[in-house]
Amino acid sequence: MDDVRTAGRGIVAATAKIEARGVQVHYGTTHALKDVDVSILDHAVTAFIGPSGCGKSTFLRCLNRMNDTIASCRVTGKITLDGEDIYAPKVDPVQLRAKVGMVFQKPNPFPKSIYENVAYGPKIHGLTRNKGELDQIVEASLRKAALWAEVKDRLDSPGTGLSGGQQQRLCIARAIATGPEVLLMDEPCSALDPIATAQVEELIDELRSSFSVVIVTHSMQQAARVSQKTAFFHLGHLVEYGETAEIFTNPKDPRTEAYITGRIG
Numbered sequence: 137m138d139d140v141r142t143a144g145r146g147i148v149a150a151t152a153k154i155e156a157r158g159v160q161v162h163y164g165t166t167h168a169l170k171d172v173d174v175s176i177l178d179h180a181v182t183a184f185i186g187p188s189g190c191g192k193s194t195f196l197r198c199l200n201r202m203n204d205t206i207a208s209c210r211v212t213g214k215i216t217l218d219g220e221d222i223y224a225p226k227v228d229p230v231q232l233r234a235k236v237g238m239v240f241q242k243p244n245p246f247p248k249s250i251y252e253n254v255a256y257g258p259k260i261h262g263l264t265r266n267k268g269e270l271d272q273i274v275e276a277s278l279r280k281a282a283l284w285a286e287v288k289d290r291l292d293s294p295g296t297g298l299s300g301g302q303q304q305r306l307c308i309a310r311a312i313a314t315g316p317e318v319l320l321m322d323e324p325c326s327a328l329d330p331i332a333t334a335q336v337e338e339l340i341d342e343l344r345s346s347f348s349v350v351i352v353t354h355s356m357q358q359a360a361r362v363s364q365k366t367a368f369f370h371l372g373h374l375v376e377y378g379e380t381a382e383i384f385t386n387p388k389d390p391r392t393e394a395y396i397t398g399r400i401g
């Protein structure tokens with residue numbers, strides 16, 4: 137196993153982008169998340185770690201109301217984005233998801249061209265007035281996703297024809313295209329080879345200059361490499377949250393220590 141390196145990538149400005157207070161999630165009778173409080177910073181990468189089934193994906197999905205799409209799922213407590221309650225009746229979850237974009241474990245490009253994959257969100261949200269503006273958004277999004285150089289001469293080719301790592305960067309470009317402020321990534325590298333993983337990790341580090349990034353990862357090495365803040369979940373509880381370097385070198389809770397030293401997991 138590699139050394140768990142601590143992220144020496146600088147201390148981040150302490151502006152909370154998302155605040156969660158007393159968040160509980162039930163799926164039918166399963167109590168999946170128990171009283172979670174956390175403040176997620178802007179312009180920083182926050183890693184969610186913890187054993188399988190501890191509630192990482194469930195909590196991530198609370199942050200853009202993806203859990204709304206699961207019939208048995210009930211979310212209570214309060215989550216704000218820039219101080220606004222994202223569960224308020226006036227909030228349209230589709231608009232919310234344009235602001236809080238999501239990237240999944242398995243790259244899932246639409247069965248459309250590279251161009252259309254990125255143009256899709258801006259089109260359905262009516263973000264552009266003409267083809268020229270749309271072209272600009274597509275190019276800017278592909279550049280931010282570090283994919284432009286590789287695809288600029290084949291924008292009309294199918295997105296599904298790209299390599300796995302390129303497909304994941306295409307999905308990141310697609311998420312960026314709607315002008316989000318937060319990017320949620322659920323184990324975005326777990327289907328990628330080590331080289332593609334390294335490229336996506338480097339990209340994540342660049343993305344934090346523009347976004348608040350939250351990444352679920354089962355790799356503690358990855359959390360240490362890419363994040364400034366880490367939250368450790370265990371059995372539905374957010375056990376410990378803090379500076380990534382602190383969590384990995386000086387955990388306060390015995391459950392965190394047991395997990396990072398490989399005694400639970």
Ligand SMILES: Nc1ncnc2c1ncn2[C@@H]1O[C@H](COP(=O)(O)OP(=O)(O)O)[C@@H](O)[C@H]1O
Binds near residue numbers: 163166186191
């Ligand atoms: N769609 C769902 N329906 C019912 N139970 C679910 C669903 N998704 C997750 N759960 C349950 O919620 C708990 C947390 O799961 P999850 O958030 O997927 O954990 P993690 O991402 O940390 O592996 C588990 O007990 C899991 O079985």
Ligand SMILES: [Mg+2]
Binds near residue numbers: 192193194322352
């Ligand atoms: Mg998960």
